[in-house]
Amino acid sequence: MSPTVDPAVRSEIAGVVGARYVFDRDEEKRAYSYDASLIRARPDLVCVPGSAEEVAAVVRVAHRHRVPFVARGAGTGIAGGSIPIEGGIVIALTRLNRILEVNIPDRYAVVEPGVVNLDLTRRVENEGYCYRPDPSSQKVCTIGGNVASNAGGPHCLAYGVTSNHILGMEVVLPDGSITEIGAPHLEPGGYDLTGLFTGSEGTLGIATKIICRLSRSSEAVRTMLASYDRMEDAAAAVEAIIAAGVIPAALEMMDREIIRAVEAAVGAGYPVDAEAVLLIEIEGPRDGLNESSDVIKSLCLDQGAREFRTAQSEEERQKLWKGRKGALGAVARIKPMYYLHDGVVPRTRLLWVMKKIAATAAQHRLTIVNVFHAGDGNLHPFILFDPADADEVRRVHLAGEEILRACVECGGTLSGEHGIGIEKNEMMGWIFSEQDLETMRRVRSAIDPAGVANPKKVLPSGARCGELSRSPGSAPAGAWI
Amino acid sequence: MNDPRVRPANLAEAAEAVGKIAARGLSLRPIGAGSRGWLGRPAESEAVLIETRDLRNLEHYEPGDLTVTVEAGMAFETLAGLLEAEGQWLPVNPARSGQSTLGGLLATGATGSIRSRYGSWRDLVLGMSVVLADGSLSRSGGRVVKNVSGYDLHKLHIGALGTLGLIGSVSLRVMPLPKEQRLVLASFKDRAVALEVAMATATSQLELAAVEVLDNLSPSIGLAEGTWMAVRIAGTEADCARSAREIQEASRMAGSRRHVTLAGTECLRALRDLNELPMEGTTICRISAPPSLAIQLLKQGSLGGDRRVICDIPGGIVHVLWNGDAEPSEIIKSVDGIRAGLGRSGSAILLDAPDGVRAGIDVWGPPPPSYPLMQSIKRALDPDRIWNRGRFIGDL
Numbered sequence: 103m104s105p106t107v108d109p110a111v112r113s114e115i116a117g118v119v120g121a122r123y124v125f126d127r128d129e130e131k132r133a134y135s136y137d138a139s140l141i142r143a144r145p146d147l148v149c150v151p152g153s154a155e156e157v158a159a160v161v162r163v164a165h166r167h168r169v170p171f172v173a174r175g176a177g178t179g180i181a182g183g184s185i186p187i188e189g190g191i192v193i194a195l196t197r198l199n200r201i202l203e204v205n206i207p208d209r210y211a212v213v214e215p216g217v218v219n220l221d222l223t224r225r226v227e228n229e230g231y232c233y234r235p236d237p238s239s240q241k242v243c244t245i246g247g248n249v250a251s252n253a254g255g256p257h258c259l260a261y262g263v264t265s266n267h268i269l270g271m272e273v274v275l276p277d278g279s280i281t282e283i284g285a286p287h288l289e290p291g292g293y294d295l296t297g298l299f300t301g302s303e304g305t306l307g308i309a310t311k312i313i314c315r316l317s318r319s320s321e322a323v324r325t326m327l328a329s330y331d332r333m334e335d336a337a338a339a340v341e342a343i344i345a346a347g348v349i350p351a352a353l354e355m356m357d358r359e360i361i362r363a364v365e366a367a368v369g370a371g372y373p374v375d376a377e378a379v380l381l382i383e384i385e386g387p388r389d390g391l392n393e394s395s396d397v398i399k400s401l402c403l404d405q406g407a408r409e410f411r412t413a414q415s416e417e418e419r420q421k422l423w424k425g426r427k428g429a430l431g432a433v434a435r436i437k438p439m440y441y442l443h444d445g446v447v448p449r450t451r452l453l454w455v456m457k458k459i460a461a462t463a464a465q466h467r468l469t470i471v472n473v474f475h476a477g478d479g480n481l482h483p484f485i486l487f488d489p490a491d492a493d494e495v496r497r498v499h500l501a502g503e504e505i506l507r508a509c510v511e512c513g514g515t516l517s518g519e520h521g522i523g524i525e526k527n528e529m530m531g532w533i534f535s536e537q538d539l540e541t542m543r544r545v546r547s548a549i550d551p552a553g554v555a556n557p558k559k560v561l562p563s564g565a566r567c568g569e570l571s572r573s574p575g576s577a578p579a580g581a582w583i
Numbered sequence: 584m585n586d587p588r589v590r591p592a593n594l595a596e597a598a599e600a601v602g603k604i605a606a607r608g609l610s611l612r613p614i615g616a617g618s619r620g621w622l623g624r625p626a627e628s629e630a631v632l633i634e635t636r637d638l639r640n641l642e643h644y645e646p647g648d649l650t651v652t653v654e655a656g657m658a659f660e661t662l663a664g665l666l667e668a669e670g671q672w673l674p675v676n677p678a679r680s681g682q683s684t685l686g687g688l689l690a691t692g693a694t695g696s697i698r699s700r701y702g703s704w705r706d707l708v709l710g711m712s713v714v715l716a717d718g719s720l721s722r723s724g725g726r727v728v729k730n731v732s733g734y735d736l737h738k739l740h741i742g743a744l745g746t747l748g749l750i751g752s753v754s755l756r757v758m759p760l761p762k763e764q765r766l767v768l769a770s771f772k773d774r775a776v777a778l779e780v781a782m783a784t785a786t787s788q789l790e791l792a793a794v795e796v797l798d799n800l801s802p803s804i805g806l807a808e809g810t811w812m813a814v815r816i817a818g819t820e821a822d823c824a825r826s827a828r829e830i831q832e833a834s835r836m837a838g839s840r841r842h843v844t845l846a847g848t849e850c851l852r853a854l855r856d857l858n859e860l861p862m863e864g865t866t867i868c869r870i871s872a873p874p875s876l877a878i879q880l881l882k883q884g885s886l887g888g889d890r891r892v893i894c895d896i897p898g899g900i901v902h903v904l905w906n907g908d909a910e911p912s913e914i915i916k917s918v919d920g921i922r923a924g925l926g927r928s929g930s931a932i933l934l935d936a937p938d939g940v941r942a943g944i945d946v947w948g949p950p951p952p953s954y955p956l957m958q959s960i961k962r963a964l965d966p967d968r969i970w971n972r973g974r975f976i977g978d979l
């Protein structure tokens with residue numbers, strides 16, 4: 103039983119975007135039923151508008167008919183944010199992919215939401231500028247999706263996450279009206295709506311233009327690799343570096359299984375018999391780099407690094423990064439599927455939580471591999487499994503919950519950059535009181551009283567994960583979260 | 584001072600007091616140290632003052648995490664002292680704010696010259712607990728440096744002048760103190776030249792803490808007449824030495840005859856003097872614009888003219904100051920002119936002004952295009968408009 107949308111809605115939307123940008127055949131709907139999470143649900147209709155005005159007109163139709171709509175960028179989200187769990191209309195923003203303005207003297211660019219993250223930096227790098235947020239998916243994910251999920255990335259340690267780099271946007275509100283929030287200068291006045299919308303996962307409206315802050319590229323960069331025989335020592339080194347007041351641009355950790363998989367897949371030159379490596383990058387004016395790298399080196403060695411290496415050329419540097427960037431793909435070499443979590447801990451609890459993850463893996467007889475933004479305390483444990491093994495799948499869920507519970511217990515949080523989506527909304531009660539959540543609901547319904555913008559996401563909706571996987575509309579195979 | 588006031592001893596008491604007062608239909612006005620009471624319009628109605636001075640606990644500080652959670656009544660300098668003891672700091676430098684409470688600084692969105700390098704409050708706040716109009720205590724965010732769990736409601740309260748609730752406690756990201764600091768001062772005969780050198784400096788690959796142009800401020804900080812560029816440098820010894828050398832050299836090439844680099848205690852004293860400029864009786868207009876527009880208007884003299892001017896070059900933030908003896912009608916005319924020059928490309932608000940000026944002009948200027956959306960949020964969080972009625976933009 104494939105849900106369909108009211109024919110009147112379909113024809114109104116076709117009238118707005120043109121019939122060739124409306125999709126509702128089964129295989130088309132399937133193509134928009136997934137993202138990079140394990141959640142699946144088919145939309146009733148997909149449309150691909152060609153302008154902000156068309157987005158607004160589509161939203162007006164949806165709002166008038168009380169049909170839910172879900173914005174979709176590249177669909178690389180890991181929390182099911184762009185999955186139409188309630189059916190309705192998926193509004194794909196891929197045609198809105200123009201960089202509308204680049205203003206180097208004032209250091210901002212205005213882009214449409216479907217612009218791919220890396221394309222913005224590519225556009226300005228020859229002038230010595232860049233767009234700082236660099237999610238590992240930056241070759242494909244969109245800036246609209248980044249804004250909606252407040253994306254992070256390896257270099258967010260020094261430069262902050264997406265919200266620190268967004269000055270304003272044009273938004274189509276859930277009733278289909280268009281408004282501008284923020285401005286291409288620092289004090290637009292009134293409440294910080296840009297701050298509210300960033301990270302709201304498409305539940306408050308659709309961004310149709312985004313003002314991104316551009317940054318001056320650093321003069322020099324230095325990339326280092328420290329290898330360890332014990333995971334604990336690597337974690338202790340991270341804690342020591344941060345506590346010493348040296349803030350690298352990036353400080354990433356990879357564990358034994360990842361190192362081996364990466365080496366087999368891309369050959370980054372990591373020592374395959376190490377238990378953990380740290381990939382550390384510092385940037386800035388060239389004069390200060392020696393001092394900072396000396397400090398980092400001695401802290402790494404103090405914590406028992408068996409090898410400390412500095413890339414001697416851009417080629418060597420790229421090779422070290424290739425390993426980090428290829429990590430996700432390499433995981434597939436170990437097991438067919440993984441469940442990726444995104445918990446955060448205070449940085450002084452890194453060592454503690456790494457031990458906890460190892461113990462959890464042992465207890466549930468699972469392989470858990472780690473490649474993550476260690477400097478921010480932002481974990482990415484990949485729990486590997488074979489979807490054909492029902493008992494293993496069950497244990498994967500238990501282990502995932504235990505790890506997130508541990509993060510919360512030590513003062514951390516559920517998600518550092520991937521978002522809450524439909525994956526962790528029922529866990530929001532672990533970190534927020536009912537009153538806190540009620541206030542969030544109040545703000546959401548002030549902006550979307552009809553409840554049509556990406557419903558059932560972010561805030562608890564009462565649906566249990568188990569029920570969800572059996573709900574109509576989700577694909578049968580692997581349809582669990 | 585015979586306004587009715589309450590002074591809760593902790594957050595629970597604050598929430599209870601707010602609930603009771605709101606139930607009686609009274610308006611409420613949060614007050615910290617009272618150091619920024621001049622901001623905004625006069626209150627529309629009589630209000631009960633709710634003092635935060637006793638909400639000054641350090642809730643959590645783990646230096647190794649570079650995060651701190653404090654109650655909002657803590658004085659800025661108290662927090663600065665706690666952090667300094669651990670070799671850390673909160674990288675914001677709003678003017679004359681040692682006594683100010685964190686809650687007051689957050690509510691007024693007060694920032695200073697170093698924001699282009701380190702960010703402003705919205706970039707430093709990790710989470711908040713807020714007392715809402717119905718007397719409930721509501722939290723958003725958390726105390727880790729990366730967090731996308733739920734809406735960032737705390738951002739709404741920054742710069743909202745307490746119109747959405749009482750900021751009860753706040754978690755902040757802090758930083759290691761810079762190893763070294765320097766202040767380069769270079770004087771220019773021609774304002775346009777100073778602006779150009781400053782813009783070139785600000786867009787270089789040197790990582791500078793602040794680049795400002797100061798006009799006609801000389802006597803108050805013991806500098807000679809004219810236009811000065813002030814560049815604050817923070818980093819390693821090697822970075823500081825090289826930056827200072829290059830900036831002095833660029834200034835000299837551009838015709839500056841006087842330029843000095845201050846280091847150590849001299850530098851710190853000068854930075855403090857710059858931050859503590861006396862402002863009694865002064866009318867202060869803060870302009871925000873894309874930097875190139877701000878600079879163009881300054882060059883044309885349509886911003887400030889022969890007034891005292893402080894311009895944060897990379898930030899595009901210009902403060903224009905009028906002495907107490909300036910005619911209100913003249914000030915109003917200038918501010919109207921500034922607003923006309925900016926059009927929709929910037930904003931100009933009066934941070935402080937004598938009553939004569941306030942009577943003739945809206946200190947906030949025209950509301951932003953998203954004002955109706957802001958009204959919806961106000962209605963959701965404070966439907967009876969109990970908080971700071973009348974002081975903020977429009978009816979927010």
Ligand SMILES: Cc1cc2nc3c(=O)[nH]c(=O)nc-3n(C[C@H](O)[C@H](O)[C@H](O)COP(=O)(O)OP(=O)(O)OC[C@H]3O[C@@H](n4cnc5c(N)ncnc54)[C@H](O)[C@@H]3O)c2cc1C
Nearest residue numbers: 175176177178179183215238244246247250254304309519
């Ligand atoms: C290999 C890989 C590596 C990754 N690495 C990182 C990483 O380092 N850091 C990180 O943060 N994430 C990472 N991610 C997750 C993901 O790439 C990010 O969340 C990204 O921001 C999603 O962008 P998208 O265009 O794919 O958005 P989608 O997945 O299409 O959508 C994500 C959310 O945004 C909403 N949305 C999309 N566009 C708009 C819009 N214009 N207006 C309003 N709402 C909108 C959707 O409704 C949905 O809720 C990674 C993912 C993969 C697969």
